[in-house]
Amino acid sequence: MVNLIDPMFLKALLGLLLASLMAPIGALATLRGVSYLSAEVSHAALGGASLGFFLIYLGFSFSNPFLSALFFSIGVSLFTAYLGRRSGPEASGSAIGSMLALSMAIYALVRGLLPGEIKAMLDTYLIGDVLLLTSSDLVQIFIVVLVSLVTLALFYNEFVYVCFDYDGLETMGLNAKLYDYLLFALLGLSGVIEAKSIGAFLVFAFMIAPAGIAKEVTKSVGSFLFLSFLIAFLSSIIGLFISILFNLPTSGVVAIFPSSLYLIVVLKKMFSSEK
Amino acid sequence: MTITIQKSLEIENLSVVLGHRLILDKVSLSLPHPVFAAIMGPNGAGKTTLLKTILGTIRPISGKVYLFGKEVLNNPSEARKFVGYVPQRDKIVRYVPLKVIDVVLMGLVSRKEIPRIVTSNDVRLSLEALEYVGMSNYASELFSNLSGGQQQRVLIARALVSKPKILLLDEPFNAVDANAQTFIAELLNKLKTESNVSILLVSHDINTVVEYIDILMFLNKKIIAVGKPHEIFRDDILRLVYGKGVRVITEKGRCYALTGDTHG
Ligand SMILES: Nc1ncnc2c1ncn2[C@@H]1O[C@H](COP(=O)(O)OP(=O)(O)O)[C@@H](O)[C@H]1O
Numbered sequence A: 001m002v003n004l005i006d007p008m009f010l011k012a013l014l015g016l017l018l019a020s021l022m023a024p025i026g027a028l029a030t031l032r033g034v035s036y037l038s039a040e041v042s043h044a045a046l047g048g049a050s051l052g053f054f055l056i057y058l059g060f061s062f063s064n065p066f067l068s069a070l071f072f073s074i075g076v077s078l079f080t081a082y083l084g085r086r087s088g089p090e091a092s093g094s095a096i097g098s099m100l101a102l103s104m105a106i107y108a109l110v111r112g113l114l115p116g117e118i119k120a121m122l123d124t125y126l127i128g129d130v131l132l133l134t135s136s137d138l139v140q141i142f143i144v145v146l147v148s149l150v151t152l153a154l155f156y157n158e159f160v161y162v163c164f165d166y167d168g169l170e171t172m173g174l175n176a177k178l179y180d181y182l183l184f185a186l187l188g189l190s191g192v193i194e195a196k197s198i199g200a201f202l203v204f205a206f207m208i209a210p211a212g213i214a215k216e217v218t219k220s221v222g223s224f225l226f227l228s229f230l231i232a233f234l235s236s237i238i239g240l241f242i243s244i245l246f247n248l249p250t251s252g253v254v255a256i257f258p259s260s261l262y263l264i265v266v267l268k269k270m271f272s273s274e275k
Numbered sequence B: 001m002t003i004t005i006q007k008s009l010e011i012e013n014l015s016v017v018l019g020h021r022l023i024l025d026k027v028s029l030s031l032p033h034p035v036f037a038a039i040m041g042p043n044g045a046g047k048t049t050l051l052k053t054i055l056g057t058i059r060p061i062s063g064k065v066y067l068f069g070k071e072v073l074n075n076p077s078e079a080r081k082f083v084g085y086v087p088q089r090d091k092i093v094r095y096v097p098l099k100v101i102d103v104v105l106m107g108l109v110s111r112k113e114i115p116r117i118v119t120s121n122d123v124r125l126s127l128e129a130l131e132y133v134g135m136s137n138y139a140s141e142l143f144s145n146l147s148g149g150q151q152q153r154v155l156i157a158r159a160l161v162s163k164p165k166i167l168l169l170d171e172p173f174n175a176v177d178a179n180a181q182t183f184i185a186e187l188l189n190k191l192k193t194e195s196n197v198s199i200l201l202v203s204h205d206i207n208t209v210v211e212y213i214d215i216l217m218f219l220n221k222k223i224i225a226v227g228k229p230h231e232i233f234r235d236d237i238l239r240l241v242y243g244k245g246v247r248v249i250t251e252k253g254r255c256y257a258l259t260g261d262t263h264g
């Protein structure tokens, strides 16, 4: 039976709530036309975490894999923004691809060099287990989520405007470039949270699928962002219960719901537009 | 009594380089106020670049721009207060689900200091601007659900809501049906004659506004000709702008330049 006050269960619940709270940022990425960046930044976080663990292995005890994941992820996101601004969306598309490859290469290389117990810790950034989140993990995640959501709330209009009409905004005196980079920095933060809580491998289920589903049914930006959160949260909670009841791997079950719902939405759309 | 003629826009020897290519070559022009001016030129002539340089978002390698006597390049925010800008509509990301009223509010909110709070007065002004372009019934519709002409009118409302003294429009007739083109042309003329707003539009096709235009300029990297439309719609000039393939047809006072140039 599920023990509802089991601290492990409560921590998992909190972890999924926090991971879902970043879904609106994935939704904004969709509006900005870079939905797949959400996947990229969490893999960048994985690459960054690899470097952090590697430093620990080398004896640099000050190294903090969470922070190196954070900086790496933000760095990659801002770099993608810079390339897109300089050379157009195609350039940022190929940048996303090559940075993804680079991040995974770093992970694969470092992983091979690490001893078993550190390797296992690193692997949680690839396929996480919300049931194993510690209190200090949750505190780290909470701080980043809080910073992200406060930033989102403060500059909500600016972010939406930048997505809608960058050129026009610049001429009205708004620092469009600043808000665009800030939005990409937030995306970087979302990458770390997803990698830390559910693992880079499953980020699709929290950042891309919910937005893809919500987009089809909402008629305002606010409801689009909120529904993205709701889909991520509810489906992951259902997944958590099922995984505990049937003793299945939590992350996999959690990710299956939004991913398959998204697939249905996409297929339905494809077939209805063929008619 | 001295009469000073106010200039809405003055450009001196403006040259712009983008990606190591010279896009604008020593462009100069001077417009009175109020004026209805249009810039024509083929695809890639530098029309959009010129508007963005006037607005201070592209930096020229040389030259100066003045809007109502204020130098733009060193102090863009001061000069931009006078300007309303209607960007090329195909640059707008239409799948961002914004309501029409929110699009217009953008014209006020983005000019504010942090925190950019929307007041009831902003909403009232935005509704007035929508009323002016005949779109107030659509205030709570999604922008993306409107027709091309309707979207264009909303973007004009967004530019007008801050009460500019000059309106810059980039290809306002692109993918807009004939009726809406006429509506927009009359609207722009009304702005000039009744509200003293100067109009500067760039377009590859000016037939709907030709009767209102005070000053027409042909641009292809350089200013090739400036004058009244009937003065400069000449075979020899058009050939300089568009190349050899152009043919000019004049019918009922309207000039058609057949260029085979479909604009993107
Ligand atoms: N950011 C840029 N970098 C390099 N070249 C550019 C850039 N923007 C525009 N151009 C080039 O400048 C030329 C003029 O473009 P544009 O001003 O958009 O022309 P128009 O609006 O008249 O069609 C084009 O050849 C275009 O390819």
Ligand SMILES: [Mg+2]
Binding pocket: B047, B048, B049, B088, B170
């Ligand atoms: Mg153009």
